[in-house]
Amino acid sequence: MLRPLGDRIVIELIEAEEKTASGIVLPDSAKEKPQEGKVVAVGTGRVLENGTRVELDVNEGDRIIFSKYSGTEVKYENTEYLILRESDVLAVIG
Amino acid sequence: MLRPLGDRIVIELIEAEEKTASGIVLPDSAKEKPQEGKVVAVGTGRVLENGTRVELDVNEGDRIIFSKYSGTEVKYENTEYLILRESDVLAVIG
Amino acid sequence: MLRPLGDRIVIELIEAEEKTASGIVLPDSAKEKPQEGKVVAVGTGRVLENGTRVELDVNEGDRIIFSKYSGTEVKYENTEYLILRESDVLAVIG
Amino acid sequence: MLRPLGDRIVIELIEAEEKTASGIVLPDSAKEKPQEGKVVAVGTGRVLENGTRVELDVNEGDRIIFSKYSGTEVKYENTEYLILRESDVLAVIG
Amino acid sequence: MLRPLGDRIVIELIEAEEKTASGIVLPDSAKEKPQEGKVVAVGTGRVLENGTRVELDVNEGDRIIFSKYSGTEVKYENTEYLILRESDVLAVIG
Amino acid sequence: MLRPLGDRIVIELIEAEEKTASGIVLPDSAKEKPQEGKVVAVGTGRVLENGTRVELDVNEGDRIIFSKYSGTEVKYENTEYLILRESDVLAVIG
Amino acid sequence: MLRPLGDRIVIELIEAEEKTASGIVLPDSAKEKPQEGKVVAVGTGRVLENGTRVELDVNEGDRIIFSKYSGTEVKYENTEYLILRESDVLAVIG
Numbered sequence A, B, C, D, E, F, G: 001m002l003r004p005l006g007d008r009i010v011i012e013l014i015e016a017e018e019k020t021a022s023g024i025v026l027p028d029s030a031k032e033k034p035q036e037g038k039v040v041a042v043g044t045g046r047v048l049e050n051g052t053r054v055e056l057d058v059n060e061g062d063r064i065i066f067s068k069y070s071g072t073e074v075k076y077e078n079t080e081y082l083i084l085r086e087s088d089v090l091a092v093i094g
Helices: none
Strands: A002-004 A008-013 A036-042 A063-066 A072-076 A079-085 A089-093 B002-004 B008-013 B036-042 B063-066 B072-076 B079-085 B089-093 C002-004 C008-013 C036-042 C063-066 C072-076 C079-085 C089-093 D002-004 D008-013 D036-042 D063-066 D072-076 D079-085 D089-093 E002-004 E008-013 E036-042 E063-066 E072-076 E079-085 E089-093 F002-004 F008-013 F036-042 F063-066 F072-076 F079-085 F089-093 G002-004 G008-013 G036-042 G063-066 G072-076 G079-085 G089-093
Touching: A002 A008, A002 A036, A002 A079, A008 E089, A036 A079, A072 E089, A089 B008, A089 B072, B002 B008, B002 B036, B002 B079, B089 C008, B089 C072, C002 C008, C002 C036, C002 C079, C089 D008, C089 D072, D002 D008, D002 D036, D002 D079, D089 F008, D089 F072, E002 E008, E002 E036, E002 E079, E008 G089, E036 E079, E072 G089, F002 F008, F002 F036, F002 F079, F036 F079, F089 G008, F089 G072, G002 G008, G002 G036, G002 G079, G036 G079
Parallel strands: none
Antiparallel strands: A002 E089, A008 A036, A008 A079, A036 A063, A063 A089, A072 A079, A089 B002, B008 B036, B008 B079, B036 B063, B063 B089, B072 B079, B089 C002, C008 C036, C008 C079, C036 C063, C063 C089, C072 C079, C089 D002, D008 D036, D008 D079, D036 D063, D063 D089, D072 D079, D089 F002, E002 G089, E008 E036, E008 E079, E036 E063, E063 E089, E072 E079, F008 F036, F008 F079, F036 F063, F063 F089, F072 F079, F089 G002, G008 G036, G008 G079, G036 G063, G063 G089, G072 G079
């Protein structure tokens, strides 16, 4: 299990459709970088200057849209994850 | 539904007129980037260092003017949206 | 009507004289960018980290001098406005 | 009258001597940029994050030395002024 | 012993496998920079503006994933360590 | 007299020896920029966000070492001074 | 004596071994920049926004490891020192 720190979250990417409208399967480099993910773990939140902690606004299981190219890819037990800061999350879907 | 986080809002663009004064229909690249949108969802506001949350000054349904080139375009259920921070909103129209 | 947010203001430009000392009318590109404007709307002020709001120091109707090249031009109902932050206002005239 | 905002001040420049040691009158471009001015108006001070205002340390009539190239030149009723932030003031003379 | 200051931690790197899938031993330059480490010492935490100290979220003995290229390599008693800030730690494993 | 503002101080430079070990007098360009000065005036200190003022840690008469190339040179009544911020002072001598 | 200000410390460098494993004495340019020092003086600490001072975590006599290329070299009474900020100290040894 990956336990993210502070205001970080761990997500699994939700891949965009791999075929074009005309049904052609795209090579990896021609696909748009996915911007959608499913939250698999959330941190305990950042600490304010008055010492209290702000809980995250996203929860485990949420589907989210995030800023392209943000976060860090990590591989853990043969699965690829992306670790983001909550501020990289644009919106929750649902 | 898209639920924006913190001080973010989701808007739909309001396209500028697609004809010039002389009635010529412009190709997409020749049109000015629209700066006007309609708010479809607002976040719960940013958290101050004292732990309180500041509600947004814009509301669902508001027509707004925003800074050119700000925000992130996202496509959700075949509709294009723009996700902005409230600080990218210049003024509310009305 | 345009309602600016936070510490923003909406101004109308006050054009500089369009003739040189010798009476020659200048083409637009040769004129100095105006630095003077009349305030037509003010925001409700920025929110401090303790949660209180700071009212603006400029009021509707004020004539102001502002930093060159600051702000964003917007067109609304066929009138050109400039939306500035209060911090771009150098001084009030009068 | 010019009323500067916040921590800004309005000054009139005090020109450096326009002759060299050998008595030659210098053309404008060869003169050193003056760094000395007389304060003609001061703002009401900046607002701290706790909501109180900090009065300026310089007063109308003070002669000051300021950082070269700081501030914005404005012309008002045929007089040239410089609008500075208090933080651009290095020292008060006298 | 190394005692890190503030929000710093000392880690030992956990090397990635040195063979490729086909069993070929890789030269150093061809290996991916490891992103995994074991915490051997933690600082006492950073001091907030209200004077209190925030204890670290990672503990001695934790296995962590950290941002590539972050931290400073130091050699102490013939062992190589990496000194990171807690903010460079992406997640704790386990 | 020069009265520096806030956390600024006015110093007179203490020139490094102008001869090399072998007694050769160096031209100006070959000398090291001096890093030592004598404090001739200090400001009243910077204002914290809670409104209180922090008195300076250096006093009139102190000999100090400061960061190379920091500060602004000013000439006043035919004497050259350097105006620094207290944060440019590395250490007090003595 | 050098009295460092605020969160600064004065250290003496502890030179790395000047011979290679094979006993060859290295010229200065081929040696690694030392990262180890002994603290000879510490400042009184930085002032927080609430006006209190944070004492340093390092003490006179401590042996420390610091970030390469940080700090400022000063020569005082024919000894070379390095003046660092506490934040440049990575760890205390011992």
